[in-house]
Amino acid sequence: GVTEEDLARDAEVTTSVLTNGMGRGLQRYSPLEIINKKNVKNLVPAWAFSFGGEKQRGQEAQPLVHDGIMYVTASYSRLYAIDVKTGEEIWQYDARLPEGILPCCDVVNRGAAIYGDNIYFGTLDAKIVALDLKTGKVKWRKTIANYKEGYSYTAAPLIVKGLVITGNSGGEFGIVGEVQARDAETGELVWTRPVIEGHMGTYKGKPSTMTGTLNATWPGDMWKTGGGATWLGGSYDADTDTIVFGTGNPAPWNSWLRAAGNPKGTEGDNLYAASRLGLDPATGEIKWHFQTTPREGWDYDGVNEVVPFVDGEGKKRFATADRNGFFYVLNREDGKYVRSMPFVKDITWAKGIDENGRPIFNEENRPGNPLEADGKKGEVVFAAPSFLGGKNWMPMAHSPKTGLFYVPSNEWGMDIWNEPITYKKGAAYLGAGFTIKPLYDDHIGSLKAIDPTSMKVVWEYKNNAPLWGGVMTTAGGLVFMGTPEGYLKAFDADTGEELWKFQTGSGIVGQPITWEMDGEQYVAVTSGWGGAVPLWGGEVAKKVNYLNQGGSVWVFKLPRQLASAD
Numbered sequence: 001g002v003t004e005e006d007l008a009r010d011a012e013v014t015t016s017v018l019t020n021g022m023g024r025g026l027q028r029y030s031p032l033e034i035i036n037k038k039n040v041k042n043l044v045p046a047w048a049f050s051f052g053g054e055k056q057r058g059q060e061a062q063p064l065v066h067d068g069i070m071y072v073t074a075s076y077s078r079l080y081a082i083d084v085k086t087g088e089e090i091w092q093y094d095a096r097l098p099e100g101i102l103p104c105c106d107v108v109n110r111g112a113a114i115y116g117d118n119i120y121f122g123t124l125d126a127k128i129v130a131l132d133l134k135t136g137k138v139k140w141r142k143t144i145a146n147y148k149e150g151y152s153y154t155a156a157p158l159i160v161k162g163l164v165i166t167g168n169s170g171g172e173f174g175i176v177g178e179v180q181a182r183d184a185e186t187g188e189l190v191w192t193r194p195v196i197e198g199h200m201g202t203y204k205g206k207p208s209t210m211t212g213t214l215n216a217t218w219p220g221d222m223w224k225t226g227g228g229a230t231w232l233g234g235s236y237d238a239d240t241d242t243i244v245f246g247t248g249n250p251a252p253w254n255s256w257l258r259a260a261g262n263p264k265g266t267e268g269d270n271l272y273a274a275s276r277l278g279l280d281p282a283t284g285e286i287k288w289h290f291q292t293t294p295r296e297g298w299d300y301d302g303v304n305e306v307v308p309f310v311d312g313e314g315k316k317r318f319a320t321a322d323r324n325g326f327f328y329v330l331n332r333e334d335g336k337y338v339r340s341m342p343f344v345k346d347i348t349w350a351k352g353i354d355e356n357g358r359p360i361f362n363e364e365n366r367p368g369n370p371l372e373a374d375g376k377k378g379e380v381v382f383a384a385p386s387f388l389g390g391k392n393w394m395p396m397a398h399s400p401k402t403g404l405f406y407v408p409s410n411e412w413g414m415d416i417w418n419e420p421i422t423y424k425k426g427a428a429y430l431g432a433g434f435t436i437k438p439l440y441d442d443h444i445g446s447l448k449a450i451d452p453t454s455m456k457v458v459w460e461y462k463n464n465a466p467l468w469g470g471v472m473t474t475a476g477g478l479v480f481m482g483t484p485e486g487y488l489k490a491f492d493a494d495t496g497e498e499l500w501k502f503q504t505g506s507g508i509v510g511q512p513i514t515w516e517m518d519g520e521q522y523v524a525v526t527s528g529w530g531g532a533v534p535l536w537g538g539e540v541a542k543k544v545n546y547l548n549q550g551g552s553v554w555v556f557k558l559p560r561q562l563a564s565a566d
């Protein structure tokens with residue numbers, strides 16, 4: 001079976017991909033260099049596999065490869081085991097979702113996790129399932145939360161020291177964000193860590209510690225339905241033995257309902273929504289927090305992946321590119337702010353970031369309070385980035401070789417306004433309206449190579465449609481990324497020059513991987529347009545409504561005889 005040591009070495013071992021992120025640090029970097037800048041043009045398809053049915057919605061998964069089998073999840077909470085040599089199906093599992101599930105942003109699933117003889121994945125009805133790797137038989141199935149209250153699940157689980165660690169989704173329904181750890185063998189809960197102040201964590205079935213201080217940064221009872229969904233899963237920094245989870249938007253979106261009126265210092269910050277939390281994997285206790293958007297009011301979820309790396313000065317850091325448009329470097333020991341830069345162009349909501357990492361707000365760019373207007377609709381503001389973010393869920397990659405981060409971003413804005421809202425269990429809890437708009441005629445998507453030490457953009461690749469897929473980089477000097485237009489592309493990691501592309505037949509919102517088999521290097525990515533853009537993208541959704549849906553995984557290889565060819 002797969003051990004903790006195997007997971008710890010996943011970033012270095014090139015013959016398998018056992019974890020989300022190609023290593024629990026989520027660098028999405030492969031030391032493989034069989035495919036390089038010169039020969040990448042000879043990359044050809046090896047096989048493709050269809051997920052079948054009418055269920056062709058967004059395919060956001062990262063595949064895994066282990067012991068001759070590819071494991072890949074698909075929309076509507078399905079999981080496939082495929083012979084990695086031939087592309088033939090070995091088994092499939094369909095979670096058969098109940099009526100009435102409430103995912104905010106398409107029926108996506110971002111991937112699975114392998115440990116022991118099991119594979120684990122979460123389903124849209126907020127359950128976590130353990131399946132036998134060889135047969136696909138269910139070993140156990142546990143409830144993360146009640147889907148009827150608006151909870152769902154879309155992320156890849158994280159495995160650390162025999163624990164299956166999951167977050168939750170539902171920030172648009174007034175749920176409470178939480179991280180849970182289960183015994184991988186039995187599925188029994190070991191600890192829970194709610195992320196909103198005032199809620200009680202548990203350890204082995206007993207109350208552990210309260211998160212924060214009751215009513216310190218939330219007015220009245222608003223903490224009870226405060227959001228902060230931990231919907232993108234976490235990373236693990238082995239050097240400091242810390243699990244890092246981001247937390248989503250506070251609920252409701254209307255930030256006037258979460259405002260101060262509270263004399264205790266950090267009034268109305270709404271901790272720990274729109275934050276990053278460093279957790280102790282053994283107990284779920286919070287070691288540190290860093291809030292990117294206090295009293296968030298534009299739907300800037302703070303869930304983005306936190307990636308441990310070593311910077312140009314040899315210091316151990318974390319990097320994270322927030323939905324709010326700023327790229328942050330944090331200290332690895334305590335999560336303290338080190339430096340930041342805007343990574344999209346026309347940020348309106350903040351003038352910048354102060355020396356403590358706190359945004360310097362443009363208060364006039366906060367959507368207005370309905371109570372200061374006609375009581376029904378507050379003042380409309382045009383804000384950028386749009387609520388879908390300078391960067392949404394799609395993960396960046398880091399190359400220790402170039403030292404750069406490759407950040408998939410989008411340049412767009414929105415009209416946004418607030419409305420009154422009261423909480424009703426299982427109903428949308430926004431108190432806001434919005435229309436997303438492009439900022440430039442020729443592009444929305446922008447892949448940026450960012451130097452995390454000098455804080456400069458080294459190169460940029462502009463894409464017409466918004467980017468919605470993950471990025472991967474390799475020691476061969478390459479960056480791989482898919483586009484909604486359907487291409488998987490390879491770029492020169494130093495210059496951004498496009499070196500190869502292949503049309504997969506539907507938009508790519510998946511996450512590429514690479515591995516080595518019989519001395520040849522392979523690349524795989526899922527294809528199938530979807531996710532939040534077609535559902536929530538306003539004028540941008542109209543602009544890209546010609547894109548076709550799909551549902552497949554594509555596998556490419558560099559044939560041995562073409563590895564040295566010009």
Ligand SMILES: O=C(O)c1cc(C(=O)O)c2c(n1)C(=O)C(=O)c1cc(C(=O)O)[nH]c1-2
Nearest residue numbers: 105108154169170171172229231248531532
């Ligand atoms: O607050 C939440 O619980 C939550 C969950 C999810 C999700 O689980 O997919 C998304 C969002 N928020 C969100 O704000 C968002 O823009 C988004 C985009 C996507 C996607 O897969 O395209 N999911 C989500």
Ligand SMILES: [Ca+2]
Nearest residue numbers: 171248249301
């Ligand atoms: Ca959200």
